[in-house]
Amino acid sequence: MPVSTSPQGTPLWQRRTTRAQWLQYAAWMMGMSLFLLCWKVISDNTMWVFVEDAGRQGSDLISRMLPPRWEYASVLWKPMWDTLNIATLGTALGIMMAFPVAFLAARNTTPHPLVRSVALTIIVSSRSINSLIWAMLLVTILGPGVLAGIIAIALRSIGFVGKLLYEAIEEIHPTPVEAISATGASRLQIMNYGVLPQVMPAFAGISVYRWDINIRESTVLGLVGAGGIGLQLNASINSLAWNQVSVIFVMIFVTVLVSEWVSARVRHAII
Amino acid sequence: MLTLTGVGKRYPTGDRALDDIQLSLPKGQVMALIGPSGAGKSTLIRCVNRLVEPTQGSIRLEGTELTTLSGNRLRHARRSMGMIFQEYALVDRLTVMENVLSGQLGYVGFWRSFLRRYPTEAVAEAFRLLERVGLPHAIDKRADALSGGQRQRVGIARALLQSPKLLLVDEPTASLDPKTSRQIMRLIRELCAERELAAIINIHDVALAQQFADRIVGLRAGQIVFDGQPSELTSDILTTIYGEEEWDTSPEPVEEVESIEEIGHHHGQRPYATPRPLTGLASGGAR
Numbered sequence: 001m002p003v004s005t006s007p008q009g010t011p012l013w014q015r016r017t018t019r020a021q022w023l024q025y026a027a028w029m030m031g032m033s034l035f036l037l038c039w040k041v042i043s044d045n046t047m048w049v050f051v052e053d054a055g056r057q058g059s060d061l062i063s064r065m066l067p068p069r070w071e072y073a074s075v076l077w078k079p080m081w082d083t084l085n086i087a088t089l090g091t092a093l094g095i096m097m098a099f100p101v102a103f104l105a106a107r108n109t110t111p112h113p114l115v116r117s118v119a120l121t122i123i124v125s126s127r128s129i130n131s132l133i134w135a136m137l138l139v140t141i142l143g144p145g146v147l148a149g150i151i152a153i154a155l156r157s158i159g160f161v162g163k164l165l166y167e168a169i170e171e172i173h174p175t176p177v178e179a180i181s182a183t184g185a186s187r188l189q190i191m192n193y194g195v196l197p198q199v200m201p202a203f204a205g206i207s208v209y210r211w212d213i214n215i216r217e218s219t220v221l222g223l224v225g226a227g228g229i230g231l232q233l234n235a236s237i238n239s240l241a242w243n244q245v246s247v248i249f250v251m252i253f254v255t256v257l258v259s260e261w262v263s264a265r266v267r268h269a270i271i
Numbered sequence: 272m273l274t275l276t277g278v279g280k281r282y283p284t285g286d287r288a289l290d291d292i293q294l295s296l297p298k299g300q301v302m303a304l305i306g307p308s309g310a311g312k313s314t315l316i317r318c319v320n321r322l323v324e325p326t327q328g329s330i331r332l333e334g335t336e337l338t339t340l341s342g343n344r345l346r347h348a349r350r351s352m353g354m355i356f357q358e359y360a361l362v363d364r365l366t367v368m369e370n371v372l373s374g375q376l377g378y379v380g381f382w383r384s385f386l387r388r389y390p391t392e393a394v395a396e397a398f399r400l401l402e403r404v405g406l407p408h409a410i411d412k413r414a415d416a417l418s419g420g421q422r423q424r425v426g427i428a429r430a431l432l433q434s435p436k437l438l439l440v441d442e443p444t445a446s447l448d449p450k451t452s453r454q455i456m457r458l459i460r461e462l463c464a465e466r467e468l469a470a471i472i473n474i475h476d477v478a479l480a481q482q483f484a485d486r487i488v489g490l491r492a493g494q495i496v497f498d499g500q501p502s503e504l505t506s507d508i509l510t511t512i513y514g515e516e517e518w519d520t521s522p523e524p525v526e527e528v529e530s531i532e533e534i535g536h537h538h539g540q541r542p543y544a545t546p547r548p549l550t551g552l553a554s555g556g557a558r
Contacts, residue, residue, distance in 0.1 A: 175356060175358055175360040176360050176361065176362045176363075178322055178356075178360060179354065179356055179360035179361075179426075179429075180362070180373055180376065181322060181349075182320050182322060182349060182352070182353075182354040182439075183349065183350070183353075183354075183373060183374050183375075183376045183377050183429070183433055184346040184347065184348075184349035184350040184376065184377025184378075184433070185346070185373070185376035185377060185384075186346060186376075186381060188381045189376045189381055189384050192381070192384065192385055193362060193365070193369075193373050193376065193384070194362060197362050197363070197364040197365050198362070198363075198364065200364060201364075
């Protein structure tokens with residue numbers, strides 16, 4: 001905080017020193033230049049012939065999609081139901097595995113720093129791989145089908161739920177935990193009485209939020225053969241049946257909308 | 272009953288919180304521990320139940336050396352030391368009854384406590400205690416629905432459900448209004464007399480300490496600088512404990528106590544809350 005004195009003797013205050021101010025201008029300048037440079041590189045690498053008729057291609061695609069072939073919906077109920085099941089069972093499985101991992105990963109509840117680093121590794125490796133990639137791996141191992149989808153969703157959810165939950169555990173109020181320890185409670189009792197009630201709202205909120213995300217993710221798992229509506233989407237695109245693709249889009253859109261509404265209501269009720 | 276010999280605590284940062292503390296507490300004695308913020312009061316009582324690990328010295332409770340205990344034996348020793356906290360330290364999302372019953376955690380196994388299936392005698396005792404602290408109507412409320420004074424009563428009931436021999440009380444009134452503070456201190460005092468409990472009470476309010484304690488210990492920078500009767504506490508001694516201040520502006524503590532009992536609307540006005548002249552404030556920083 002640069003403070004100086006004016007010729008009249010009144011103290012002056014500026015937010016930054018002149019030097020810091022110039023450095024800031026320079027940083028902005030560099031950032032802008034980098035952005036423009038990247039813009040140029042991308043522009044040079046774009047085949048503009050394809051972009052120029054983008055409007056025509058786009059409207060062509062839309063005209064093929066319309067009107068949607070609504071009869072096709074009758075084939076979709078079963079895969080849609082599979083998709084919901086993959087999301088829900090996968091989330092449940094993921095939460096069950098994430099719950100103990102989070103307690104082992106939180107600094108204030110972990111039994112040993114070594115255990116903590118193992119738990120953190122589990123969380124990071126689960127998070128670093130997208131569920132689509134998990135599904136690809138699992139389809140190779142387990143064969144195509146709903147099971148591979150469920151496990152893919154579960155494995156991806158461990159990292160998400162585990163990370164947010166362990167952060168919630170680290171942010172709890174320490175005094176109730178102290179008070180429960182002072183009664184002579186055992187470690188598990190301290191978790192049960194001191195920690196768990198404090199993280200319960202966060203835990204419920206995180207779980208419902210992850211379920212909501214998983215519904216969206218499970219709609220594409222079929223692209224790699226892991227069951228659900230993505231299988232039909234893939235088949236329709238491959239056979240250029242665009243009027244079926246639009247039906248699938250509408251269906252996914254409505255499902256996601258409903259799941260968002262449900263998760264918002266549940267979170268509101270808990271918190 | 273409780274004996275501290277040469278107790279010291281040095282934090283990993285190098286700060287010396289306690290230095291060679293010698294203290295002996297007979298059965299049934301209520302001792303107030305006063306001293307400025309950071310003098311080590313909280314550290315001292317937390318060393319007794321090992322929420323903080325003392326780095327040297329010995330602490331014995333009825334012949335048991337506490338500093339070397341670990342695991343189950345530490346848990347068993349903690350059962351006989353009830354603790355009461357400044358911010359009540361209740362678990363907000365649990366009911367009043369669950370909070371009180373958590374005082375039994377040292378006696379029951381995990382699954383019983385997880386399923387909330389406490390022994391009948393413990394539940395009966397919890398009902399009696401809630402009645403005794405004046406909260407029989409609040410059993411099913413959630414702890415965060417109560418007022419400060421009520422929450423502290425729940426905290427007291429929880430500590431007593433441990434059937435302790437010793438109460439460790441950390442700033443019980445710091446978050447309470449003057450009237451509630453008195454009620455809470457009186458309640459702790461009465462309960463100690465009823466059950467012959469010894470107590471160490473950390474407290475900032477010197478007037479309350481003088482009124483409700485049998486003995487006052489003054490702590491400054493981790494060392495005991497005063498140990499005596501409440502009546503022996505003079506302005507000079509307060510200066511030794513807290514540093515230079517115009518203690519004389521407070522009325523004589525004993526009179527203060529009596530006058531407050533008589534004049535209802537003056538409840539609990541603290542002696543040093545009387546406004547001081549502005550010049551005193553201005554020069555305060557220069558001292």
